[in-house]
Amino acid sequence: MESCSENVKAVRRSKEEKKLLRKQIKASHTLLKHEGISTVSQPTKSLVVANGGLGNGVSREQLQDVLEEVGEVEILVMPPHKPYALVTYRSEVSAQRGHALNGRQLQRGDQIVTLYLSYVNTVDSELWGCVDLPPGLVLVEEFVSPEEEALLLDAIDWTSHDEDVTVQKVLKHRRVKHFGYEFRYDNNNVDKDKPLPGGLPQVCVPVLERCVRDRHTEVMPDQLTVNQYQSGQGIPPHVDTHSAFEDLILSLSLGAKTVMDFRHPEGRSVAVVLPRRSLLVMKGESRYLWTHGITPRKFDVVPACDPKSPAAVTSDLSNHSNLTLSRRGTRTSLTFRKVRRTPCDCGYPSACDSQQPPAPPSPPFLPRSQTDACRLEAEFVHRVYEEIACHFSSTRHSPWPRVCHFLSSLEPGSILADVGCGNGKYLGVNPDVIAVGCDRSSALVQICSERGFQAFVSDALNVPLRSDTCDACISIAVIHHLSTQKRRQAVVEELVRLLRPGGRALIYVWAVEQEYNKQKSKYLKETRQQGNATDAHNTAQDLSGNATDAHNTAQDLSGNATDSPAKLSVHTNRTAFTSQDLLVPWHLKGGGRGGSQAPAPSPVFHRYYHVFQKGELEELCVRVRGVAIQRSYHDQGNWCVILKKTGDR
Numbered sequence: 287m288e289s290c291s292e293n294v295k296a297v298r299r300s301k302e303e304k305k306l307l308r309k310q311i312k313a314s315h316t317l318l319k320h321e322g323i324s325t326v327s328q329p330t331k332s333l334v335v336a337n338g339g340l341g342n343g344v345s346r347e348q349l350q351d352v353l354e355e356v357g358e359v360e361i362l363v364m365p366p367h368k369p370y371a372l373v374t375y376r377s378e379v380s381a382q383r384g385h386a387l388n389g390r391q392l393q394r395g396d397q398i399v400t401l402y403l404s405y406v407n408t409v410d411s412e413l414w415g416c417v418d419l420p421p422g423l424v425l426v427e428e429f430v431s432p433e434e435e436a437l438l439l440d441a442i443d444w445t446s447h448d449e450d451v452t453v454q455k456v457l458k459h460r461r462v463k464h465f466g467y468e469f470r471y472d473n474n475n476v477d478k479d480k481p482l483p484g485g486l487p488q489v490c491v492p493v494l495e496r497c498v499r500d501r502h503t504e505v506m507p508d509q510l511t512v513n514q515y516q517s518g519q520g521i522p523p524h525v526d527t528h529s530a531f532e533d534l535i536l537s538l539s540l541g542a543k544t545v546m547d548f549r550h551p552e553g554r555s556v557a558v559v560l561p562r563r564s565l566l567v568m569k570g571e572s573r574y575l576w577t578h579g580i581t582p583r584k585f586d587v588v589p590a591c592d593p594k595s596p597a598a599v600t601s602d603l604s605n606h607s608n609l610t611l612s613r614r615g616t617r618t619s620l621t622f623r624k625v626r627r628t629p630c631d632c633g634y635p636s637a638c639d640s641q642q643p644p645a646p647p648s649p650p651f652l653p654r655s656q657t658d659a660c661r662l663e664a665e666f667v668h669r670v671y672e673e674i675a676c677h678f679s680s681t682r683h684s685p686w687p688r689v690c691h692f693l694s695s696l697e698p699g700s701i702l703a704d705v706g707c708g709n710g711k712y713l714g715v716n717p718d719v720i721a722v723g724c725d726r727s728s729a730l731v732q733i734c735s736e737r738g739f740q741a742f743v744s745d746a747l748n749v750p751l752r753s754d755t756c757d758a759c760i761s762i763a764v765i766h767h768l769s770t771q772k773r774r775q776a777v778v779e780e781l782v783r784l785l786r787p788g789g790r791a792l793i794y795v796w797a798v799e800q801e802y803n804k805q806k807s808k809y810l811k812e813t814r815q816q817g818n819a820t821d822a823h824n825t826a827q828d829l830s831g832n833a834t835d836a837h838n839t840a841q842d843l844s845g846n847a848t849d850s851p852a853k854l855s856v857h858t859n860r861t862a863f864t865s866q867d868l869l870v871p872w873h874l875k876g877g878g879r880g881g882s883q884a885p886a887p888s889p890v891f892h893r894y895y896h897v898f899q900k901g902e903l904e905e906l907c908v909r910v911r912g913v914a915i916q917r918s919y920h921d922q923g924n925w926c927v928i929l930k931k932t933g934d935r
């Protein structure tokens with residue numbers, strides 16, 4: 287009897303299996319026919335889960351629970367309104383176990399849905415609008431009901447400044463209110479020891495509990511920033527400070543939809559439509575590496591989509607043929623975060639304020655070795671130009687007349703190298719010469735390219751051009767950034783190497799003497815407001831803020847070395863120089879990279895300079911072989927020479 291019933295069972299099981307297989311094949315056909323998804327028979331890491339979609343009532347957490355019974359899920363894509371989902375497992379072995387979930391039944395209300403799983407080659411991002419989202423970004427539509435939305439909006443009282451509970455501020459392009467902890471826009475961080483007494487508003491609790499239930503977060507946020515944007519307002523692109531908040535950021539959009547722009551540091555950008563009542567979950571790469579921001583404008587260009595399928599994402603609007611304008615309304619966002627208690631150890635050190643290399647000894651000293659010189663220049667010249675490139679370029683538009691005069695004197699067809707070309711302002715002065723520029727800053731070289739000039743990234747000490755090839759070279763305001771005399775001379779040698787015999791080089795360096803022949807230089811004359819490098823607050827200070835004795839440097843003004851290593855003092859812009867080696871402040875306008883959440887006070891960078899004394903540039907040049915000084919002169923606070931290559935060795 288026993289064996290008989292066993293047999294019956296076996297037959298029954300195989301019948302079920304056959305039926306399951308038939309249904310699975312049918313599901314594959316439907317996916318191909320209606321969705322253009324081809325399934326494959328050989329195992330891969332990715333599976334399509336027919337019937338496991340939001341479109342047939344399966345929730346993300348329900349499906350995730352089932353899929354994770356057999357292995358670690360890497361990506362789970364649930365396209366809105368579709369009757370299927372796509373899963374990629376960490377390993378193929380897990381995916382094989384996932385495949386064996388075929389036929390698994392899920393309860394959906396009082397109905398049962400059966401999942402059919404088949405392998406697919408890749409989770410092809412072209413197919414699903416939403417896979418184009420920056421990695422780690424999830425958008426959950428209709429996360430709160432219209433009633434809940436009204437309740438939340440009502441609970442935010444903008445009329446009272448209940449300072450002991452919240453902190454409220456009107457910023458340039460929006461107003462904000464903080465709960466739990468104040469977010470400070472001056473240092474882009476929170477005072478972790480000063481929680482606001484009221485904690486988070488009670489009305490948020492059900493929403494947050496749902497976030498936990500739906501696995502959007504494991505930890506309860508303890509900080510809330512409410513941003514309110516009128517039509518035409520926005521928030522500058524930024525990365526929420528790593529050291530301030532944990533990985534996960536939740537942002538609820540209420541009142542009106544908007545478009546949020548995400549940008550990868552390498553330039554890729556994704557515009558994400560945030561519908562009203564949706565929840566944006568930022569984690570991992572999307573939170574740590576990509577900036578997010580809302581461009582202040584009154585209309586957004588969005589895909590004119592089928593109302594059933596809101597096509598939340600537009601990575602490249604130019605690919606869409608069917609676009610429409612969407613008028614912005616007043617949007618209130620609730621951004622929930624968890625204050626971080628230990629330094630961030632994310633996998634994105636380039637964007638991480640907790641993982642920046644230790645600050646160089648402050649104040650920096652004048653270098654005594656080649657290694658120290660390289661370090662000083664890397665930190666106080668190269669890095670600074672990279673950071674300030676855009677702003678710097680916006681202040682460098684008018685070519686100096688006497689440099690133009692030199693350029694105009696070149697024969698048509700001459701080959702010109704501009705070593706340290708900055709934003710390329712001299713590359714187009716004489717259209718009859720073949721001009722090529724190079725600069726240490728890739729950001730500045732990028733600006734040159736955008737302006738249509740030939741330029742490449744190169745250090746002035748080692749220019750990858752053949753010897754004896756250039757009819758002319760210029761080096762304008764470059765050599766003063768090298769921090770030893772040997773290195774300054776080496777740049778002149780490099781310029782001379784590039785010149786053909788008979789070729790000429792024009793060199794400009796900043797002069798100690800900003801007043802010459804009783805004439806003040808433009809630099810001295812410019813008012814503080816005009817000067818971008820102006821620092822109204824700085825007196826001669828070291829970087830730790832201590833006032834320094836301006837003469838306490840390694841070289842006094844007569845160039846004599848003293849014994850102790852010399853501190854570099856911070857110069858006061860628009861004043862006479864009090865030492866030859868110094869740090870000149872640059873106040874960055876228009877926001878730095880990442881990090882900033884609001885119009886914060888402009889960050890100050892310091893550039894190293896060696897300002898030349900009268901006669902010093904000529905002295906440097908006569909040490910270089912094979913060259914003769916044709917002219918030397920003072921021009922607006924600069925020492926200048928024109929050299930001619932003699933070819934003598």
Ligand SMILES: O=C(O)CCC(=O)C(=O)O
Pocket residue numbers: 511513521526537538578619620621883
């Ligand atoms: O309005 C939003 O959704 C984002 C707000 C935001 O990014 C922030 O406050 O850091």
Ligand SMILES: [Fe+2]
Pocket residue numbers: 524525526578
């Ligand atoms: Fe943010």
Ligand SMILES: [Zn+2]
Pocket residue numbers: 528529574630631632633634637638639640
């Ligand atoms: Zn980090």
